[in-house]
Amino acid sequence: MPAAMLPYACVLVLLGALTAEAAGAAGGGHLRWEPRCQHPLPDRMPSTAVLPPRLDGPWISTGCEVRPGPEFLTRSYTFYPNRLFRAYQFYYRDPFCQEPAHSLLIKGKVRLRRASWVTRGATEADYHLHKVGIVFHSHQALLDVTGRLNQTRAGQDCSRRLPTTQAWLPGALYELLSARAEGDCMAALGFTMHELSLVRVQRYLQPQPGAASQLVEELYLGDIHTDWAERQQYRPTGYQRPLQSALHHVRPCPACSLVARSDVRHPPALPAPPALPLRLGGRWVSAGCEVRPAVLFLTRAFAFHGPGRSWEGRYRHFSDPACRRPTFTVLAAGRYSGGAPSARVRGATELVFEVTRAHVTPMDRVTTAMLNVSEPSSCGGPGAWSVGTERDVTATNGCLPLGIRLPHVEYELFKVEHDALGQSLLFIGQRPTDGSSPDTPEKRPTSYQAPLVLCGGDAGDPSGPPQRRPAPPEAPRGGDPGPRVAPLPLLPLVLGAAFLRWL
Ligand SMILES: *[C@@H]1O[C@H](CO)[C@@H](O)[C@H](O)[C@H]1NC(C)=O
Ligand SMILES: *[C@@H]1O[C@H](CO)[C@@H](O)[C@H](O)[C@H]1NC(C)=O
Secondary structure, eight states: OOOOOOOOOGGGEEEOOOOGGGGGGGOOOOOEGGGGGOSSSSSOOOEEESSSSSEEEEEOOOOOOEETTTTEEEEEEEEEETTTEEEEEESSSSSSSSSSEEEOOOOOOEEEEOSSSSOOOEEEEEEEEEEEEEEEEHHHHHHHHHHTTTTHHHHHHHTSSSOOOTOOOTTTTTTEEESOOOSSSEEEHHHOOOOGGGEEEEEEEEEEEEEEEEEEEEEEEEESSSGGGTTOOOSSSOOOOOOSSSOOOOOHHHHHHHHHTTTTTTTOOOOOOOOOOOOOOEEEEESSSSSEHHHHHHHHEEEETTTEEEEEEEEEESSSSTSEEEEEEEEEEEEEEEEEEEEESSSSSEEOOOOOOEEEEEESSHHHHHHSSSSSGTTTSSSOOOOTTOEETTTTEEGGGEEEESEEOOOOOOOEEETTTTTTEEEBBBOOOOOOOOOSSGGGGGGGGSSSEEEOOOOOOSSSSOOOOOOOBOOOOOOOOSOOOOOOOOOHHHHHHHHHHHH
């Protein structure tokens, strides 16, 4: 969904959780919270950060992961007390991680450095790679990789290190990087381990029916840039889907033991998920505090109404990584269309979201003061802002100081899955890492944000359907990486906080 709008760090969007009063939907109705669907969900246990992070031990994917491209993979990383690590990345041909294509063995050393000055709550790390090897699980996988390498000069040099199809040995490990191997095959393959340069460890207790709560430990590593061309240079400021401790993971987790038992020659093949239609009805909210690249903390909530294909989203923004100190809330609403299966990302559905209405609520003094001094015609028209009071910014075509532009269109990618407990999860496309918005079909995402959880209501419930709010409108700009509009007053907040963080 459209989240988008906000430029720069701040803005981005997120969907929030709000629900709108159905009656008012047509005319700028009055949006209110749905008590059962506060975000994050009240029954979720709060997570605590482990500082400094303790990486030792085995960490695994809890399901099939999707990276921009798309790439489908599972990961199994082990960190040792002497700072060495061994990582397996298992790549697949299919979006359910059932048909392994090739696997990487990555060995190296990682050293924690200091609290991040950019992403609060994260720790920066340095890493060094000692060895990277690749194992192909089929002829086709070898052809796919060499075919891709052959498209560039550096790639052609690299592909000489790989066997011809006649010489290929199943199970053989081919070195891409080692003390002996020359040149850099990594970039040609689009591979980096920059994810190791930003880490966060969190733990929480998962309630177990009729038993003691279980400890769950999560390892958040840096995000992967959505633009393939930027991957090699990009230093993460957000996270990808977390790994979990192989010893302390959510239960049940059918993928966990499969991933934990695998090695580079024996990749896990995950069980087939049920095929689920995309039913959007109901309220969907963030399961926890979300972090976006460029220093954005938020929670989202959405509601979709089937019959009129309208939607609403509430994005609550915060200045801290626990989402306790709110800065402002954006409610966005509009219509959506489309619904064709994605050709690029199997199993996903393509939708187009329009954001035609938006409301803004400043939640702290800094944001309120900023809006107070902004040009009235740029955000909400004449009149003072006050903390906690919502104003409709539709008539001023959004709110420029917050990067919200109306009307706004976004090309989206959606999928619905069930987790192991049968809970419905809604995956919405990952926002472009450069802070822009997917406002053309070419910019449609190929990967997802953290899933939203269904918190109540059914699709098409005619009585007061919850509505979701869309994301905010897009950032001002048309696609090229031009300068972004930074909500300046928010920057001091962020920077000020940086000095308080632990060192
Ligand atoms: C890649 O290029 C090499 C050398 O030019 C060639 O032998 C090989 O067949 C090519 N592989 C593919 C998959 O195109
Ligand atoms: C915003 O402006 C109003 C009216 O001028 C004023 O009462 C209020 O204190 C201002 N709020 C902030 C946070 O500056």
